[in-house]
Amino acid sequence: MSTRTVIHVEGVEKSYKDLHVLQGVSFDVSAGTIFALLGSNGAGKTTLVRILSTLTKPDAGVASVNGFDVVTQSAQVRDSVSLTGQFAAVDDILTGRENLVLVAQLRHVANAQKVANDLLERFALSDAGGRRVLTYSGGMRRRLDIAMSLIGNAPVIFLDEPTSGLDPLARHEVWTAIRELAEHGTTVLLTTQHLDEAERLADRIGVLHQGRIIVNGTLAELKLLLPPTRVEYVEKLPTLEEVFLTLVGALADVGERRE
């Protein structure tokens, strides 16, 4: 794994009137890794993603993506990133396939139809591809949303709360897709408020709290921050999620897909 820094954030500040959302945020993300930005609602995760995807400008500090400054080289940054927003920004009136073709054409990808069909296949949307997105379930919309951001093979992908509002089954599908991305060398910046999501996916985790990154490290490093482990005998009961997934037969499905 390369250690080239793909996302560099240093001393970034951003205020909306009297609200100091970001108060000097700094972190780096290496190529081909998954970095999870963990924080509660209103911690500033979305603001940071908006700055990194050139949708808004920082008040102070510097940020670069793929070596390009987000303020002075915003066009090159947009060429390097793909954004999946917190609220699935898909076109309800178009069909799933038309959504994919639209993005492919805007990204000047050759053979847009084939790219669209391949992605529909990969995200188990082939049957629904000809239907308007209005008729999709939450999980299908989110899968389409992620599929749209894969078009053009951007080296960096921002996923802003990719699993919010999804049922456990759909969450597993999204997680699988994210893992595949990183395996193919894509750098992923993920924001989440679900601790288990960060724990399952991320190579490194940054905790954003009150406008600052208060902790940044691997899961193992983060766990060391707490008092050392004591060995206890605990009867392991299945979690409700495990029960649910077993009942709906999902664990088997997800396992199959991963292989």
Place this chain on the structure above:
Amino acid sequence: MTTHFVHDTCVLLRRSLRHVSRSLDTVITTTIMPIAFMLLFVYVFGGAISSGTTSYVNYLLPGILLITVASGVSYTAFRLFLDMKSGIFERFHSMPISRSSVLWAHVLTSLVANLVSLTVVVLVAVLLGFRSAAGVTAYFAVAGLLVLFTLALTWIAVIPGLTAQSPDGVSAFSYPLVFLPFVSSAFVPTRTMPAAVRAFAQHQPVTSVVNAMRDLLTRQPVGSSVWIAAAWLLGVLVVAYAGAILTYRRRIS
């Protein structure tokens, strides 16, 4: 970048035209009000209004066409509002495309949708007895004025489309535009109005646009009226465009 702009605008234009063609009810809805006004004026008020011409439908069609556009652009604002709210506007902005093509696609869609509505209204007017002996040049001049009028109102509509907070607010801006033709020479000659109202009616753009179109369609000597109308429309267009671009810059920074 210019090739990008043309290509991206075409792709996005195709998208929003699909929106229009898949919700044809919006195009139909925008023609219902002007057609209802036309029926009302021709069959209810028409007998009592002496317009000085033989056919009242000939007299009132220019004003009706302007009302059609005024009610049509409220859907332009609405479509833009939906794109802002849904987040797809931001998705486009985070992509390596020509950013201004996102707005231009909406503007061109508005032009196409309004031309469809105008055609429907003209066809109904023909059924009601509208006839014109105007030549090809005159027809082109009328079409040109309507295109300018649509573009001017569309750029006005972009502003609420970008800034509105609710779907109700976004279409409210078009009400004054719809009623402007009533205080003009569109339905009755201005000479019977009280002095203050008459002063307003005679010096607002709708009157000069309506008079120019009426002169063109009835083969009257048009004189300077066409140029005054075109100057009004270009002026409004430039101001509306500047206002819309300013709003857009504020909205995305």
